[in-house]
Amino acid sequence: MRNLFVTALVFLLAAFVEAPGGLTKEERESAIKYFTETGQALADEISSLTENQLKWKPSDSVWSVANNVEHLAISEKIIFDWAMSTVKTPADPSKRSQLKNTDEQMKSILVDRSFRVKTQxxxxxxxxxxxxxxxxxxxxxxxxxxxxxxxxxxxxxxxxYAETPFGLADSYQVLLFIAGHTMRHTLQIRELKGHADFPKN
Known part of the structure; x- marks a missing residue:
């Protein structure tokens, strides 16, 4: 009888232990889709550009298409490493109420080119x-x-969590930051291609 009581108590206590914050199937699929779509958008945007077009810039203070692509290749690792560094800190479910944005809001903010951040x-x-x-x-x-x-x-x-230029974000959102950042610079490339002086070939 005592063993039965102990077993029941263990199961009862387990019911009150907070589940780990592992990703749901939907969160994985959503992130993978976002990474796939933004990577493909970048590839499509530059696929037909000539060397002259890739290197053109309207002024010395503006990045060329080539500069943007290199920046994204660099960022893909640096931002991922940043996300991984957050996972090494102590988990704190109580801080979730301090998050500034939903996942969708984070994506929207990242592609808003009116919001500028100085590149490190x-x-x-x-x-x-x-x-x-x-x-x-x-x-x-x-x-x-x-x-x-x-x-x-x-x-x-x-x-x-991590502090970002857009407020506190969780580690999943920092990963979304990678793909959103890709789209942000793909839009910058589109702006270059739409410039009146962009080379015809």
């Missing part, structure tokens, strides 16, 4: 990949690795 030196393009095609190879390799992490991770991505 570590993200600055410097020609390190040698060519746009090489930068895209690196981008795609890093993107595939990041997507595999999202598909398979059991990390608690909802109860770890």
């Amino acid at each position: 030196e570590s993200f600055q393009p410097s020609g390190q990949f040698g060519s746009v095609s090489a930068a895209m190879v690196e981008f795609k390799k890093r993107r595939a690795s990041n997507m595999e992490y999202i598909r398979t991770t059991e990390d608690d991505l909802r109860n770890h």
Whole structure:
């Protein structure tokens, strides 16, 4: 009888233990779709550009298409590493009430080009990949690795956090930051292509 009581008590206590913040199937699928769509949008946007078009810029203070692509290849790793660093901090479910944005709001903010953030030196393009095609190879390799992490991770991505330029975000939202950032710069590339002086070939 005592053993039966102990067993029942264990199950009762377990019911009150907060479940880990592992991703749901829907969260995984949503993130994978977002990463896939934004990566493809970038590839499509630059696919037919000539070397002259890739390197053109309207002024010295504005990035070229090539600069944007290199920046994205660099960012794909740096932002992912940032997300992973948040997972190493103690989980704190009580902070969820402090999140500033929903997942969808975070995506919208990231592609709002009226909101400008100064790029840190570590993200600055410097020609390190040698060519746009090489930068895209690196981008795609890093993107595939990041997507595999999202598909398979059991990390608690909802109860770890980071301060972002847009307010407190959880680790899952920091990962969404990667794909949203890709779309942000794809839109910047579209702006360049729409410039009146953009080369015809």
